[in-house]
Amino acid sequence: MAILAPALEPARQPTHPTVGGEALDPVRAWLARELHDGAVQRLTAMVVELEGLKRHGAQVSDLENLQASARGAVGDLRQLLYELRGEPRLVSGFAETLRLHLSEFAAATGIDADLIVHSWPEHIQAHQAANLGRIVGEALTNVRRHSAASRVTVTLQLVNAHLAVTVCDNGRGMHSGGGGFGVRGMRERASLLGGRLTLDGRPGSGTTVRCVLPLGESR
Structure with missing residues (x-):
């Protein structure tokens, strides 16, 4: 199970959710x-x-x-x-798929949603695309449910052989330590990809979620 392999490596394994006190x-x-x-x-x-x-x-x-x-x-x-x-495989069209998703999000919520692509590889690994898509999706869910934002911007960028995805809204702002299972899941996804997720929010100044991970074997 190649795509699950990172989740099984102890060195990169985050703290797992618990049920009834058992991991x-x-x-x-x-x-x-x-x-x-x-x-x-x-x-x-x-x-x-x-x-x-x-x-x-x-x-x-x-x-x-x-x-x-x-x-x-x-x-x-x-x-x-x-x-x-x-x-495992390489996939293309991540930016185009995300653009379509943002269009659907805007139509369903009334929140303006923009995509900015500074640079992005034509192909990335399938598990990278799947997990980055989930991270963006969870961030947008938080925007819809909690932010009272009128606009959200997603930025894709290739920086020093790292994929960087940023979701920034103009809402009420989420504390960096806030969020429940969804935010924890985003952090775990980033960790499993060998990357890092940060959440920066200030009251009245919106929230920025940023995930940066190694490019790996993308091309």
Whole structure:
């Protein structure tokens, strides 16, 4: 299981979530993060949107958004199954996929969402793309739920052989030590990729989430 291998290396293994005071094993912890940050987030958003449609009625555009969300959830589960098979590969189109996701996010939330790409490799490793996508997705979930922001900007950059992804909003600001399972999951993902995640927030000045990780064998 090549893609899971980093999660099984003790030297890079973070503290795992616990259930009933007992630590989850690395694979179960990985599955918990994947399900929480992927299909569960999308399906939860769909439930919220459906509740709104029950009250106000549905337009064609609303149904199209729900269809896109459902397809995204299916895609998340397919990606999870692919990773469980442990078939490493290089993937392309990360920036384009992220741009589409931000467009859907803006349409669903009313929050302006921009993507800035300073430089980015054409191909990156599949597990890098999957985990960076989850980190951005969780950061956007926090923006939607907690920030009261009107704008969020995601920046992709290649800096000194490192991939850098930044999510910055203009909301109320989250304390650097704040966040629950989602923030902990983001930090664990960055650590498993050999990188580091920082969260900088000040009251009234928005929040910036930044993940930096080695380029590795991307090209």
